[in-house]
Amino acid sequence: MKIFEIIKARNLKHAVSFTLLALLSLVLGGCAGTSPAGDSLLERAQLRWDSILSRDLDTAYSLYSPGYRSKHSRVDFEIELRTKRVKWTSAEYIDRECSENRCLVNFNVGFTVQRPVPGLDEFKSSNLIQDTWVKTRGEWWYVPPK
Missing domain, CATH: 1.20.5 (Single alpha-helices involved in coiled-coils or other helix-helix interfaces)
Structure with missing residues (x-):
């Protein structure tokens, strides 16, 4: 027993x-x-930079806010990116500061500038970039600076 x-x-x-x-x-x-800004936001923020770096502009454009896309066509978006003298080379997530519907996401972005001044063929550096994301209808969207 x-x-x-x-x-x-x-x-x-x-x-x-x-x-x-x-x-x-x-x-x-x-x-x-x-969490006010979970994995979805970070995935979208990193995807935006990865898409810009790989020149997948369709994907990058799709992550911009509906308001931005209503005022800027896909062609305008591509022209704006392709005519910049800066070429982005890397984007590393640093941190974020969020409220319920707005989030500032910081990236350390590497870049090069071809022939910035006479006598210098290329300038390479990195800079802290703060991306603004807003939550609309349950989805996070990138809002570019004005």
Whole structure:
């Protein structure tokens, strides 16, 4: 009879452990969803820079706010990027500062400028860039500086 009590006790331990683990997963899962700017924002912010760096301008343009896209055509967007003397070479996420519907995302952006002054063929550097993102209808959108 003692053996059956030991088996019951072990099964009870496993059942309690499993229940606690399940509850902990639910609680932590709930916490992850309450972040004002979660993974979706960071994925979109990095995707925008990755798309610009790889010249996938369709994807980059699609991440700009609906307001921007209503005033600037895809062709205008491409002309604006292609006529800049600056060529971006890298973008590394640094941090973010967020409220409920607005987030400032900081990137360290590497760049080169061809022939910036006579006698200098190329200038390479990096700079901290702060991107503004707004949440509209449940989705994060990039808002360029004016």
